[in-house]
Every structure is written in C-alpha cells, then in structure tokens.
Amino acid sequence: MMAAKLIDGKKISNDIKEELKGKVAELKNKGITPTLAVVLVGKDEASKVYVSHKKKACEYIGIHSLSYEMSEETSEIELLNLINELNNKKDVHGILVQLPLPKGIDEQKVIKAIDPSKDVDGFHPESVGALSIGQVGFVSCTPYGIIELLKRSNIDIEGKECVVIGRSNIVGKPMGMLLLRENGTVTICHSRTKDLKEVTKRADILVAAIGKPKFVTKEFVKDGAVVIDVGIHRVDGKLCGDVDFDDVVEHVSAITPVPGGVGPMTIAMLMSNCVQSAERLG
Numbered sequence: 001m002m003a004a005k006l007i008d009g010k011k012i013s014n015d016i017k018e019e020l021k022g023k024v025a026e027l028k029n030k031g032i033t034p035t036l037a038v039v040l041v042g043k044d045e046a047s048k049v050y051v052s053h054k055k056k057a058c059e060y061i062g063i064h065s066l067s068y069e070m071s072e073e074t075s076e077i078e079l080l081n082l083i084n085e086l087n088n089k090k091d092v093h094g095i096l097v098q099l100p101l102p103k104g105i106d107e108q109k110v111i112k113a114i115d116p117s118k119d120v121d122g123f124h125p126e127s128v129g130a131l132s133i134g135q136v137g138f139v140s141c142t143p144y145g146i147i148e149l150l151k152r153s154n155i156d157i158e159g160k161e162c163v164v165i166g167r168s169n170i171v172g173k174p175m176g177m178l179l180l181r182e183n184g185t186v187t188i189c190h191s192r193t194k195d196l197k198e199v200t201k202r203a204d205i206l207v208a209a210i211g212k213p214k215f216v217t218k219e220f221v222k223d224g225a226v227v228i229d230v231g232i233h234r235v236d237g238k239l240c241g242d243v244d245f246d247d248v249v250e251h252v253s254a255i256t257p258v259p260g261g262v263g264p265m266t267i268a269m270l271m272s273n274c275v276q277s278a279e280r281l282g
C-alpha cells in the first residue's frame with residue numbers, strides 16, 4: 001500500500017532524462033550541440049556537490065557542459081564580465097550561476113545580467129514576469145519539476161485546493177503561479193500566517209518549502225491529501241525534508257520522499273530547459 005502512494009522522483013526524473021536524450025540526438029543531427037555553462041563561485045561544499053550532479057546529468061543526456069570555477073575572492077565585476085561573455089557566445093544555450101554567491105556579490109544584479117533567452121534557472125525578472133502573465137519563458141526548475149511530478153502521477157490540479165508553505169522567489173512564489181496556471185485554487189502561506197495548520201488542512205495538494213526539518217506533521221495535513229516535500233536537510237547524518245514523513249505517511253494519498261522526490265526533478269527540469277533553449281536558439 002505504501003509503495004503505491006510514494007511519488008518516485010528518481011524514476012520520473014530518469015524517464016524525463018531518457019526523453020531528453022532523444023531530443024538531444026535530434027538536435028545533434030542538425031549540427032546543434034546543446035551547451036550549458038555552469039558557473040561556481042567560492043567554496044561552498046554543498047554547491048560543489050550539486051554542481052557535480054548537474055554536470056553528470058548533462059553528460060548522461062549528451063548536453064555539453066562548460067565549467068567556470070571562480071575563487072571566493074572573485075569580484076562582482078569579474079563575475080558580471082564572465083556572464084556578459086557567455087551571453088555573447090552563440091554556442092552557449094544556457095547559463096547557470098550556482099547560488100548562494102559569496103558575500104559582497106549582489107545576487108539579484110548577477111541574475112539580471114544573464115540574457116533571459118539563456119536563463120535556464122528561470123530566475124531572471126523577465127522569466128518570472130513571463131510566468132505570471134502567461135508568456136513564454138523559462139520556468140524555475142524546482143516548481144516546474146513538481147508540476148511534472150503531479151502530471152506524471154496522474155494527480156489533477158484543476159479545481160484543487162493547493163496550499164504552498166513558503167514564499168521564496170525560487171520556489172514558493174513561482175510554485176503558486178504554476179499551480180494557478182494549472183487552474184488550482186492557490187494559497188501561499190508563510191511565517192506570518194495566522195492559524196497555519198487551519199490553512200494547510202484545507203489543502204488537497206500541500207507543497208512544503210519552509211526550510212525547517214520535519215516541520216509538517218500530521219496536524220497540518222488533511223486525510224487523503226497529496227504532500228510534496230521541497231526541503232532537504234542533513235540531520236544526524238541522514239537526509240530529511242520539511243515534512244515529517246513517518247508521521248504523515250499513513251494519512252496521505254501520495255507523498256514525495258527525501259531523498260528521491262523533488263531533488264532529482266530539479267536537475268531533470270534544468271536539463272529540459274537547456275534542451276528547450278538549444279531548440280529555440282539553434
């Protein structure tokens with residue numbers, strides 16, 4: 001019974017990667033090699049691991065990846081110059097600047113410097129704006145991956161009560177816009193929300209993107225709800241999410257595990273955005 005309700009992000013992300021392999025092969029037949037520039041600034045250990053996962057995914061699918069590793073002491077100007085260079089390179093289809101950036105570098109300024117046509121993270125104000133008014137643009141990979149998880153698990157969004165906990169620019173807000181685009185009824189909650197549990201208990205689809213380990217317990221969840229866990233924390237050497245999985249699992253109709261849920265989807269959708277970019281830019 002439990003296996004049936006587990007949303008397997010690992011499996012679904014592998015399906016997507018297989019589909020993308022085919023698309024990359026087609027592009028290569030036309031003489032186009034999808035290329036992603038990956039920019040890593042500083043020595044954040046988690047960032048190094050994530051970047052290596054992204055490069056590995058590129059390799060698997062056939063996307064060419066270019067690595068730019070810059071020291072912790074890199075200035076904002078140096079980084080902006082690199083981005084400008086990559087913007088002008090015809091054979092670069094996607095630019096990813098791994099976040100967080102070292103102190104002293106203005107992240108928003110850096111994101112804004114990326115050509116929106118190469119903004120495969122979907123973080124540029126133009127990409128965010130396009131999403132909110134229903135125009136074509138890159139969609140932030142984590143929320144985009146969550147929509148794919150739901151669709152490929154045959155979970156309808158239309159008409160459903162969708163509650164998102166968290167209002168970050170890269171997850172909560174775009175998640176709300178995407179669920180709205182799929183005709184969900186959307187509520188975005190945050191640290192100032194009154195009676196949070198009362199609000200989250202209305203959810204048919206509950207997305208937890210709070211950033212606190214095992215925050216969501218069964219008291220937050222309606223019986224039979226679908227629970228999507230965006231969090232990733234290392235507690236006592238073990239990975240866990242924003243949801244107390246063991247506490248809620250008996251009460252839900254479907255749930256994403258951590259690891260193996262949303263995380264792998266983020267990478268799959270980054271790959272998808274790269275391929276899309278290569279198709280558009282040629």
Ligand SMILES: Nc1nc(=O)c2c([nH]1)NC[C@@H]1CN(c3ccc(C(=O)N[C@@H](CCC(=O)O)C(=O)O)cc3)C=[N+]21
Pocket residue numbers: 050053096097098099100121141232258259260261262263264266267
């Ligand atoms: N410009 C930028 N774009 C990002 O997309 C971006 C970023 N900066 N900075 C950091 C966050 C975090 N992020 C994750 C991607 C994959 C997993 C992932 O694959 N997680 C595995 C577990 C990996 C592990 O073992 O640690 C899982 O959940 O199964 C997690 C987190 C992308 N981010």
